[in-house]
Amino acid sequence: xxxxxxxxxxxxxxxxxxxxxxxxxxxxxxxxxxxxxxxxxxxxxxxxxxxxxxxxxxxxxxxxxxxxxxxxxxxxxxxxxxxxxxxxxxxxxxxxxxxxxxxxxxxxxxxxxxxxxxxxxxxxxxxxxx
Amino acid sequence: xxxxxxxxxxxxxxxxxxxxxxxxxxxxxxxxxxxxxxxxxxxxxxxxxxxxxxxxxxxxxxxxxxxxxxxxxxxxxxxxxxxxxxxxxxxxxxxxxxxxxxxxxxxxxxxxxxxxxxxxxxxxxxxxxxxxxxxxxxxxxxxxxxxxxxxxxxxxxxxxx
Numbered sequence: 001x002x003x004x005x006x007x008x009x010x011x012x013x014x015x016x017x018x019x020x021x022x023x024x025x026x027x028x029x030x031x032x033x034x035x036x037x038x039x040x041x042x043x044x045x046x047x048x049x050x051x052x053x054x055x056x057x058x059x060x061x062x063x064x065x066x067x068x069x070x071x072x073x074x075x076x077x078x079x080x081x082x083x084x085x086x087x088x089x090x091x092x093x094x095x096x097x098x099x100x101x102x103x104x105x106x107x108x109x110x111x112x113x114x115x116x117x118x119x120x121x122x123x124x125x126x127x128x129x130x
Numbered sequence: 131x132x133x134x135x136x137x138x139x140x141x142x143x144x145x146x147x148x149x150x151x152x153x154x155x156x157x158x159x160x161x162x163x164x165x166x167x168x169x170x171x172x173x174x175x176x177x178x179x180x181x182x183x184x185x186x187x188x189x190x191x192x193x194x195x196x197x198x199x200x201x202x203x204x205x206x207x208x209x210x211x212x213x214x215x216x217x218x219x220x221x222x223x224x225x226x227x228x229x230x231x232x233x234x235x236x237x238x239x240x241x242x243x244x245x246x247x248x249x250x251x252x253x254x255x256x257x258x259x260x261x262x263x264x265x266x267x268x269x270x271x272x273x274x275x276x277x278x279x280x281x282x283x284x285x286x287x288x289x290x291x
Contacts, residue, residue, distance in 0.1 A: 103213075104213065104250065105213040119249060122249055123246050123253065124246065124247070125246040
């Protein structure tokens with residue numbers, strides 16, 4: 001059983017996922033994103049269900065116009081994960097069959113887990129409690 | 131077996147005299163069917179209240195009857211999100227009059243721990259529907275929900291028809 005962290009360029013992500021799938025990591029456990037203010041980090045976790053070993057593939061996309069290739073044609077389970085990341089971070093996945101909001105309601109403006117997102121509906125914490 | 135053969139006591143033919151509004155209120159008070167809105171961890175306490183240890187049935191409160199058209203009271207138990215808000219409003223409007231609302235837990239009362247820095251939570255269910263009884267707590271114990279129903283029964287008894 002092995003545990004690995006692989007960092008790749010965003011252009012090579014699809015190729016890496018395809019390779020790891022052929023290596024036996026055929027279960028798409030989850031994916032998520034982190035806002036680093038100047039860029040976004042994306043994490044993909046793949047699991048080999050036969051021996052329990054897993055691999056995390058980490059990649060970075062730019063803040064302005066964040067686009068990355070969709071993994072849905074490789075892993076069906078990536079569908080809703082990518083929609084969630086699109087919903088909350090606004091990262092677009094090229095080739096996704098149904099890229100629309102999954103958690104927030106229709107008509108929500110912006111992507112709330114971005115660090116620079118603000119709204120008048122959000123009650124700001126008073127300075128004393130920060 | 132007719133009335134003639136029955137034992138003395140309640141089964142004896144007795145005439146009770148009361149006012150009609152008191153009779154209605156007595157019936158309403160003791161057949162208060164809730165529409166359970168389990169939205170978060172408060173729902174677990176609500177289910178415990180319906181179950182045999184606390185047994186809301188003894189007050190005429192029939193637990194777990196999820197139809198707005200035959201319900202009298204909404205128990206909003208948990209965090210109300212902005213996505214859920216229109217659904218709560220619609221089901222409240224489908225309920226027949228008279229209808230009552232219990233806001234159970236800090237989230238339903240005011241937004242609770244989601245009051246600050248939240249993009250998705252309604253800051254209290256009273257922004258959508260009128261609330262009769264507020265129960266604070268995170269989550270409140272089943273005794274608190276029983277107490278809320280007793281307060282609601284008192285309120286029904288005292289209101290004007």
